[in-house]
Amino acid sequence: MLLTLPSTFIFIIMRRDKNGWGASISVAHSREERGREQMPETRIGEVTIEKSPAYFHSKMAPERIKSLNPNIKIIIVVRDPVTRAISDYTQSSSKRKRVGLMPSFETMAVGDCANWLRANCTTKTRGVNAGWGAIRIGVYHKHMKRWLDHFPSQNIHIVDGEKLISNPADEISATEKFLGLSPVAKPENFGVDPIKKFPCLKNDDGKLHCLGKTKGRHHPDVEPSVMRALKEFYGPENKKFYQMVNHWFDW
Incomplete structure (x- = not known):
């Protein structure tokens, strides 16, 4: 089982057993055999998940994973790419506090970011620095095509990251069905962090x-004009993704 997330919300399939709620996560970052060695032993009735967000936008990951297991099931969590970009920036800027603050989100998204990025920030797409990774990753259809080139659509389950936050039980129930697991998740299994407003078990x-x-950080307020520019940039890109996965999201 592969779980790949182009969002900063960490989604973990939690299953209730005699010991309560639990999660089995192993992240393998190297060659196939080493990757197998790092995975935990899976017993009858269990599903092991390998979680690596970077797989989704990797050009090589789909082909390599297919060679490892062509029948693997893939879960991809997506959210509004504008929100995803802001979340990405928030995480990156928090990591850089020790070496100097990053420019504002507005500068990185639509301004002169050449001193900070390898991408050419003087050439914009619909007014947006599309070469910035936080923006580029949100063009989901370009990454999704590579996965559909290597795996049948029935092996891929798309999770709505926004609904995963607002209604986790329904999204996890749909994922349980995709995995062929007996239904366990119920609304009463979840609560909300009173400060971060994030769902909790x-x-x-x-x-x-x-x-x-590190999850549920406060996002910076973004200038309305920049939000509009990003919405306009992602509009046609989102439609291509919706058509590709045959699902319409509320973005």
Whole structure:
């Protein structure tokens, strides 16, 4: 099982067993055999997930993964690419605090970002620095095509990242069905972090089990004109993706 996320929301399939809620995650970043060695032992009735967000936009990943297992099932979580870009920037800027602050999101998205990026920021696409990774990754149809070139659509499940936050039980139930698992997820299994407003798992005692402090960061306020430019940039790109996966999102 491969899980790839072009969003910063970390989605983990959680299954309830006699020990309560649990997750089995192993991330393999190297050659095939080493990757297999890093995966945990999978017992009967279990599904092991390998989670690597960068796989989605990798040019080589689909072909290599197919050679490893042509029957693998793939889960891809997508969200509004504008929100995804802001989230990407928020994460990157938080990591760079020790070496100097990044320019504003507005500068990186539509301004002169040449001093910060290898991409040519003087040549814009519909007014946007499309070469910036935070923007480029959100052009989902270009990445999705590579996966559909190597895997049948029935092996790929698309999760709506926005609904995963607002209604996690429904999205996880659909994923359980895709995996052929007995239904477990129910609305009462989830709660909301009172500060971050992110969904959390609810234990039997009612206590919340939430994601780490790096998830659900506060996003910067972005100038309305820049938001409009990004919406206009992604509009036609989103439509191509919707048609490709035969699903219309509310972006």
